[in-house]
Amino acid sequence: MSPTDDATLTDAQILEQVQSRPPLSVTVIRPSRGWVPINLRELWHYRELLFFLTWRDLKVRYKQTALGALWAIIQPVLTMAVFSLFFGRLAKVPSDGIPYPLFALSGLIPWQLFAYALTQSSNSIVANKNLVSKVYFPRLIVPLAAVLSGLVDFSIAFVVLLVMFVIYGFIPSPALVMIPLAIILTIFSALAVGLWLSALNVRYRDVQYTIPFLTQFWMFLTPIAYPASLIPAQFRMVYGLNPMAGVVECFRWGLFGQRAGSLSLIGLSSFMVLLAFFGGLAYFRRVEKTFADLA
Amino acid sequence: MSVAIRATGISKRYRLGRRERYGSLRESLTRFFSNPFAASKAPPPEEIWALKDVAFEIQERQAVGLIGRNGAGKSTLLKVLSRITEPSTGEVVIHGRVGSLLEVGTGFHPELSGRDNIFLNGALLGMKRQEIRRKFDEIVAFAEIEKFLDTPVKHYSSGMYMRLAFAVAAHLEPEILLVDEVLAVGDAAFQRKCLGKMEDVAHSGRTVVFVSHNMGAVNSLCSRAIWVDKGQVREEGPAQQIVSRYLESVREGFEIGNAKPDDKLIFERVLLKNRAGEVTTSFRGDEEILVEIHYTARQKIPKPHFIVAVMGPYGELFTAAMTFDDLAPDAIEGAGVIGCRFKPFLLLPATYTIVIAARGADGVSNLTASRYDAAFFSVGGLMSEYGFPAPGADAQVANVNALVVPYQWEMPDGSVRAPRLRSS
Numbered sequence: 001m002s003p004t005d006d007a008t009l010t011d012a013q014i015l016e017q018v019q020s021r022p023p024l025s026v027t028v029i030r031p032s033r034g035w036v037p038i039n040l041r042e043l044w045h046y047r048e049l050l051f052f053l054t055w056r057d058l059k060v061r062y063k064q065t066a067l068g069a070l071w072a073i074i075q076p077v078l079t080m081a082v083f084s085l086f087f088g089r090l091a092k093v094p095s096d097g098i099p100y101p102l103f104a105l106s107g108l109i110p111w112q113l114f115a116y117a118l119t120q121s122s123n124s125i126v127a128n129k130n131l132v133s134k135v136y137f138p139r140l141i142v143p144l145a146a147v148l149s150g151l152v153d154f155s156i157a158f159v160v161l162l163v164m165f166v167i168y169g170f171i172p173s174p175a176l177v178m179i180p181l182a183i184i185l186t187i188f189s190a191l192a193v194g195l196w197l198s199a200l201n202v203r204y205r206d207v208q209y210t211i212p213f214l215t216q217f218w219m220f221l222t223p224i225a226y227p228a229s230l231i232p233a234q235f236r237m238v239y240g241l242n243p244m245a246g247v248v249e250c251f252r253w254g255l256f257g258q259r260a261g262s263l264s265l266i267g268l269s270s271f272m273v274l275l276a277f278f279g280g281l282a283y284f285r286r287v288e289k290t291f292a293d294l295a
Numbered sequence: 296m297s298v299a300i301r302a303t304g305i306s307k308r309y310r311l312g313r314r315e316r317y318g319s320l321r322e323s324l325t326r327f328f329s330n331p332f333a334a335s336k337a338p339p340p341e342e343i344w345a346l347k348d349v350a351f352e353i354q355e356r357q358a359v360g361l362i363g364r365n366g367a368g369k370s371t372l373l374k375v376l377s378r379i380t381e382p383s384t385g386e387v388v389i390h391g392r393v394g395s396l397l398e399v400g401t402g403f404h405p406e407l408s409g410r411d412n413i414f415l416n417g418a419l420l421g422m423k424r425q426e427i428r429r430k431f432d433e434i435v436a437f438a439e440i441e442k443f444l445d446t447p448v449k450h451y452s453s454g455m456y457m458r459l460a461f462a463v464a465a466h467l468e469p470e471i472l473l474v475d476e477v478l479a480v481g482d483a484a485f486q487r488k489c490l491g492k493m494e495d496v497a498h499s500g501r502t503v504v505f506v507s508h509n510m511g512a513v514n515s516l517c518s519r520a521i522w523v524d525k526g527q528v529r530e531e532g533p534a535q536q537i538v539s540r541y542l543e544s545v546r547e548g549f550e551i552g553n554a555k556p557d558d559k560l561i562f563e564r565v566l567l568k569n570r571a572g573e574v575t576t577s578f579r580g581d582e583e584i585l586v587e588i589h590y591t592a593r594q595k596i597p598k599p600h601f602i603v604a605v606m607g608p609y610g611e612l613f614t615a616a617m618t619f620d621d622l623a624p625d626a627i628e629g630a631g632v633i634g635c636r637f638k639p640f641l642l643l644p645a646t647y648t649i650v651i652a653a654r655g656a657d658g659v660s661n662l663t664a665s666r667y668d669a670a671f672f673s674v675g676g677l678m679s680e681y682g683f684p685a686p687g688a689d690a691q692v693a694n695v696n697a698l699v700v701p702y703q704w705e706m707p708d709g710s711v712r713a714p715r716l717r718s719s
Binding site: 025026027028029030031032046048049051052053056059060063064130131132133134135136137289292293 | 309374375376377378379380381382383384385386387388389390391392393395401402404406407411414415418419420421423424
């Protein structure tokens with residue numbers, strides 16, 4: 001029914017409509033206390049908003065840039081070139097017998113998905129404060145959309161990686177099935193950190209200043225420019241506490257086959273990812289009610 | 296008839312001193328811009344209750360106006376009803392899907408085209424893609440932007456922007472619609488159109504909760520009204536009756552009163568008077584405005600420095616401060632009145648807020664807390680009446696800080712052109 005039609009309805013017709021319509025949904029608003037469970041039904045109901053916010057981020061990202069989506073290729077490829085020169089050629093960092101550029105790129109691509117998703121989601125609530133303080137919707141949608149929009153750049157960069165494979169005459173192993181797992185792990189680790197930081201950023205804007213520093217620091221704790229096998233075995237467990245260590249290892253497994261010791265590393269990292277993710281989710285839900293007042 | 300919204304014991308507490316912000320952007324800007332003379336403000340109270348024990352019922356298919364002065368808690372109440380912010384105590388039970396229209400244009404992205412923004416904004420307001428597609432043409436036609444559908448909205452005029460934003464929101468079909476001050480947008484013709492649309496909605500059997508300072512709109516749209524004052528429901532009843540009671544109370548002056556026990560001075564109330572000496576809240580842009588502060592000095596106060604400032608939509612416009620002009624009275628004691636007569640050259644149509652403050656003989660210490668929303672008044676009329684004939688001037692005026700001083704343009708060819716500003 002359109003509003004213009006309604007205006008001409010008689011009272012009797014309105015009454016009929018009122019009586020014949022399905023029962024209304026009931027919403028109860030009351031102050032929440034402590035931990036708030038996740039409302040999956042509501043999230044599902046708002047799935048289109050998730051789609052539109054992701055789509056908005058994508059559409060806006062390369063607006064008014066001369067190179068557009070080429071940036072998704074330029075960044076990892078240039079970093080790869082720099083790494084290959086300094087770490088591969090000059091410092092002679094080992095690369096598990098894989099040509100160094102290919103090795104570096106295979107680490108950089110999941111890393112950039114992670115770094116992008118982490119940065120975007122951490123800033124997401126503050127960046128969208130005009131929405132958060134003016135409209136109701138499940139707040140989780142915001143960091144979620146920020147993370148998802150990183151997948152497009154990732155896909156483009158992934159094609160470049162495949163081209164590199166062809167150039168180097170490498171045949172991907174059947175372990176390729178590990179790649180989807182690696183992507184899922186990347187998204188979850190970015191989301192885990194993003195949930196924590198986006199919520200903290202609302203209250204403490206200091207967070208946004210630590211993010212560039214954090215991602216840089218974190219990159220060196222992750223086996224991107226060097227193989228995880230470089231880490232002495234006795235420190236491997238500590239090293240695996242970094243979720244991204246296992247993720248990159250998992251990604252390389254999918255591309256080059258299994259390396260020694262990677263299974264335990266991936267196992268430990270995955271556990272850390274889940275721990276951080278559910279922790280972040282719980283924290284986010286607990287504090288999201290203050291977003292509209294603080295953002 | 297059954298109940299659409301039942302609120303019981305709703306309170307909302309904000310803690311000050313932490314970074315909690317409340318109210319609209321305009322209010323925070325007001326606070327921000329008035330900081331210069333709030334420099335020596337006494338430490339703020341630990342917490343304030345924006346709403347305190349609010350209870351009411353709204354019947355299905357009723358249009359209800361929420362009225363009250365700035366800072367009374369109307370917007371907070373609407374935010375609680377629309378689940379943007381949680382109440383500190385109390386409970387609201389809502390029967391039906393809620394759509395809220397809290398600020399027109401929320402979520403518009405300047406880089407995206409009109410078409411894209413319709414979908415994005417629709418999704419934000421809780422519409423399904425199918426629903427938006429079905430209403431798409433209607434929305435575009437209502438907003439009158441057919442030719443600019445694929446232009447990024449950053450290139451839109453503010454009038455087009457507002458029209459589009461309102462059009463999307465107005466085509467939402469929730470059972471309960473919450474509306475905050477949307478009619479204060481666009482040119483007069485579009486305002487009438489919006490009002491018409493709101494009337495359709497209000498008369499189409501949907502429940503509408505409508506916050507406005509525009510008493511005419513409340514009267515014509517709403518059957519009932521709830522008057523919110525100092526975070527509480529002061530009165531509720533038939534719209535006509537409540538609106539006239541409210542206007543009466545404003546005509547008697549803006550009550551302030553509440554001072555801290557150790558304040559030396561109490562601001563009792565503020566009256567705004569025109570040249571004829573009549574108390575009013577609506578002025579013409581070129582009219583004199585007398586701000587009368589009725590105070591009580593609890594003890595003899597030597598050299599009290601009064602400050603009166605007028606804030607436009609985007610911040611402070613002009614100030615009269617005894618801390619600058621050194622014209623403080625020698626001493627005051629007991630009840631009294633101090634007036635400040637402004638003669639602005641030209642104020643454009645908008646709503647203005649009066650800020651008042653009082654400092655001691657040193658010009659620094661506060662005699663009582665400064666009031667950032669001591670009173671408000673509106674300037675009416677069309678831009679053309681003030682010497683601004685350009686089409687669209689009425690739409691643009693919402694986006695400028697509206698104090699005009701005489702000026703002239705000096706053209707490339709050396710000629711001079713000046714607007715024929717109306718000034719009495």
